[in-house]
Amino acid sequence: METSKNTFHENPKSSLEKVLDIISTMASKPSGFIGLAILIFHVILAITSPWFAPYDYKAINPTLMLNAPSSEFWFGTDSLGRDVFTRTILGGRTALTITFFGSIIALLWGGLLGIFCGLVGGRIDDVVMRIVDAFLSIPWILAMLLIVSLLGTTTEVLIPALGFFYGKGIVRVARAATHDVIAKDFIVSAKARGHSNLSIIWNEILPNVRDAILVEGAMRWSWMLLGFSSLSFLGFGVSPPTPDWGLMISNARGLMSFAWWAVIAPIVGLSSLIIGINLTADAFAKALGIDRSTKAPV
Amino acid sequence: MFFLIFKRFVLGLVTLFIVSLITFIGVEILPGDACTSYLEREAFGEALAACIKRLGLDVPAHERYISWAYNVIQGDFGYSLSGQMQINEVLGPRIKNSLVLASAAIIIGIPLALILGIITALWRDKMPDIIISTVAIFSMTIPEFISATLLILIVAIWLEWLPGIVIVPTDVTFFELLPNIILPVIAIAMIMTAHMARMVRSSVIQVMASDYIQMAILKGVPYWKMVFKHVLPNALLPAINVVALTIAWLLGGVVVTEVVFNYPGLGRLVIESISNRDLPVVQALGIILASIYVSINFIADLLTLMLNPRLKTLQTRK
Numbered sequence: 001m002e003t004s005k006n007t008f009h010e011n012p013k014s015s016l017e018k019v020l021d022i023i024s025t026m027a028s029k030p031s032g033f034i035g036l037a038i039l040i041f042h043v044i045l046a047i048t049s050p051w052f053a054p055y056d057y058k059a060i061n062p063t064l065m066l067n068a069p070s071s072e073f074w075f076g077t078d079s080l081g082r083d084v085f086t087r088t089i090l091g092g093r094t095a096l097t098i099t100f101f102g103s104i105i106a107l108l109w110g111g112l113l114g115i116f117c118g119l120v121g122g123r124i125d126d127v128v129m130r131i132v133d134a135f136l137s138i139p140w141i142l143a144m145l146l147i148v149s150l151l152g153t154t155t156e157v158l159i160p161a162l163g164f165f166y167g168k169g170i171v172r173v174a175r176a177a178t179h180d181v182i183a184k185d186f187i188v189s190a191k192a193r194g195h196s197n198l199s200i201i202w203n204e205i206l207p208n209v210r211d212a213i214l215v216e217g218a219m220r221w222s223w224m225l226l227g228f229s230s231l232s233f234l235g236f237g238v239s240p241p242t243p244d245w246g247l248m249i250s251n252a253r254g255l256m257s258f259a260w261w262a263v264i265a266p267i268v269g270l271s272s273l274i275i276g277i278n279l280t281a282d283a284f285a286k287a288l289g290i291d292r293s294t295k296a297p298v
Numbered sequence: 299m300f301f302l303i304f305k306r307f308v309l310g311l312v313t314l315f316i317v318s319l320i321t322f323i324g325v326e327i328l329p330g331d332a333c334t335s336y337l338e339r340e341a342f343g344e345a346l347a348a349c350i351k352r353l354g355l356d357v358p359a360h361e362r363y364i365s366w367a368y369n370v371i372q373g374d375f376g377y378s379l380s381g382q383m384q385i386n387e388v389l390g391p392r393i394k395n396s397l398v399l400a401s402a403a404i405i406i407g408i409p410l411a412l413i414l415g416i417i418t419a420l421w422r423d424k425m426p427d428i429i430i431s432t433v434a435i436f437s438m439t440i441p442e443f444i445s446a447t448l449l450i451l452i453v454a455i456w457l458e459w460l461p462g463i464v465i466v467p468t469d470v471t472f473f474e475l476l477p478n479i480i481l482p483v484i485a486i487a488m489i490m491t492a493h494m495a496r497m498v499r500s501s502v503i504q505v506m507a508s509d510y511i512q513m514a515i516l517k518g519v520p521y522w523k524m525v526f527k528h529v530l531p532n533a534l535l536p537a538i539n540v541v542a543l544t545i546a547w548l549l550g551g552v553v554v555t556e557v558v559f560n561y562p563g564l565g566r567l568v569i570e571s572i573s574n575r576d577l578p579v580v581q582a583l584g585i586i587l588a589s590i591y592v593s594i595n596f597i598a599d600l601l602t603l604m605l606n607p608r609l610k611t612l613q614t615r616k
Binding site: 130131133134135136137138139141142143145146149150222226229230233234246249250253256257260263267270271274275278279 | 573
C-alpha cells in the first residue's frame with residue numbers, strides 16, 4: 001500500500017504547503033497581490049489600531065467642531081468635534097469581526113445543507129430548495145431590517161441573522177458542486193461498501209466540493225460586508241458612538257458641502273476594504289481554478 | 299416546451315406561496331405584534347383593544363393568514379397602521395416612481411453593458427479591457443451608498459450641475475420627476491452595467507474559444523461578420539438569466555440608493571414602514587418585491603427557452 005501511494009503522489013504535500021502554494025499563486029498576479037496586501041493591511045490595522053489611536057473615539061468637544069484636516073487632526077474633526085482619523089482607523093473593527101463570523105456561519109450551514117440535499121435528492125431536496133428559492137426572492141434588506149428593528153442591533157442578533165441570509169445562496173452552490181461529484185465512481189463504491197451518508201459526506205464529497213464552497217464563502221464575505229455597512233448607513237447596524245464606517249458616512253453626509261473630510265475618510269476605508277476582499281476572493285477562485293465571473297450576486 | 303414553461307410557472311407560484319407563509323410566520327414569531335410594535339408605550343387599554351379589533355388580531359393566526367391571502371390574491375393588502383390609509387393607495391405612486399427609476403437605469407444599463415462587455419472581450423487583456431474592467435470592478439464592489447454619496451458630493455456640491463437630493467411629493471407627475479432622477483439613475487446604472495458587462499465579457503470570451511469559432515476563423519470568415527453572426531447570438535443567450543438576476547438583486551440595492559437621494563419610491567417605503575413598525579405594509583412589500591423577483595426570473599426563463607432551440611428538447615433528455 002505504502003509504495004503504490006508514493007508512486008501516485010510523488011511528492012505528497014502537507015496541507016500547510018498547499019495553503020502556501022495557493023497564496024503564492026494568488027500573489028503572482030498584480031490584482032491578487034494588491035487585494036491580499038489591502039486585506040492584510042486592514043486586518044492588521046483592525047487588530048492594532050486601539051494601541052495607536054491618537055485620541056478617544058467618543059470624546060466630544062464642542063470647540064473643535066468640523067475642523068479641517070491639520071497637523072493636529074490629520075483627517076479633521078466631525079460635527080461633534082471628534083477626531084476623524086481615530087474614528088476611521090477604528091471604524092473597520094466591528095464590521096470585520098461581525099462579517100467574519102457571519103461568513104463562517106453562512107459557510108457551515110449553507111455548505112452542509114447543500115451537500116446533504118445534493119446527496120439525498122428526492123422529496124427532501126425538492127422541499128428544501130423551494131424554501132431556499134422563496135428566501136432568495138425576498139430582498140435581503142427587507143428581511144434584515146425587519147429582524148434587526150424588532151430584535152435589536154446587538155452582535156448576538158446581527159451575526160446569526162447575516163449568517164443565515166448570506167448562507168442561503170451557498171446552499172445552491174454546494175448542492176450543484178455535490179451533483180457534479182455524486183455520479184463519480186468513488187461515491188458509488190463508497191455507497192456499495194455500505195458507508196453511511198455522514199461518512200460519505202465527510203470523506204468523499206467534502207474534499208471535492210470544498211474549493212467551490214470556500215470561494216463562494218469568500219465572495220459572501222465581501223457582500224456581507226457591503227450589506228452590513230448598508231445596514232449601519234441606514235441606522236440599523238452598530239449603534240453610536242461606536243465608530244463604524246457606514247454610520248460615519250451617514251452622519252457626515254448632511255454636512256459634506258462644507259466638511260467633506262468627515263465623509264471621505266470613512267469612504268476610503270470602507271471602499272478599500274471591500275475592494276481588497278473582492279480582489280482576494282477573485283484571485284483565490286482563480287488559484288483554485290474556479291471561474292466566478294459568470295455569477296450574478298444572488 | 300409548453301410543459302416546461304408551465305412547470306416553471308407553477309414553481310414560481312409555489313415559491314410565492316412559500317414567501318407569503320415566510321413573511322406571515324416571520325412577522326408572527328418575532329416579538330411583538332403589529333399593534334404593540336406600532337403603539338409602543340401606548341400599547342395598553344382602549345388604544346390597544348381598538349387596534350387589535352381593527353386589524354382583526356383577535357382571531358387565530360391560521361384564519362388570519364387565510365383571509366389575508368384571500369384578499370391579497372384579489373389585490374387588496376388591507377390598511378396601513380401609520381397613515382390609516384389603504385395600503386394599495388400608499389403603494390400605487392411608490393411603485394410608479396420606482397418603475398420610472400428602474401426602467402431608466404435598465405434602458406441605459408443594458409445597451410451600455412453589451413457594448414462594454416463586447417469591447418472588453420474582443421480586446422481582452424489589452425488597454426481598453428484593462429481600463430474598463432478596472433472601472434467596472436470599482437463600480438460594482440463599492441457600496442451603493444458610497445457611490446451615490448460621492449456622486450452628490452462631486453456633481454451636485456462641487457460642480458453644482460444637478461440637484462443632489464430629490465425634493466418632490468410622492469404623487470409627482472412623470473415630467474416633474476424626470477430632471478430629479480438623473481443622479482439616482484446614474485448611481486444605479488453604474489453598478490448594474492458593471493455586473494452585466496463582466497458577465498457579457500466572460501461569455502463572449504468563452505464562445506470565442508470554442509471549436510466552431512476557430513473553424514470560422516480558419517475558413518476565413520470576415521472578423522466582424524463572425525462576431526455578429528456567430529459569436530454574439532451564442533454568447534448573449536446565457537447572459538439573459540444573469541441580467542434578470544442582476545435586476546432582481548437591484549431591488550435590494552435600490553432601497554439604499556433611494557434613501558440617499560430621498561427618492562419617493564418603494565425602497566424608501568421599506569425604510570419608512572420598518573421605522574414606523576408598520577407590519578402590514580412590510581408584509582405587503584415582502585410579497586410585492588418577491589413577486590417582482592419571481593416574475594423577472596420567469597420572463598428570463600421564458601426568453602431563454604424561446605431563443606435557444608437546444609433547450610426546447612430539454613425535457614426529453616431529462
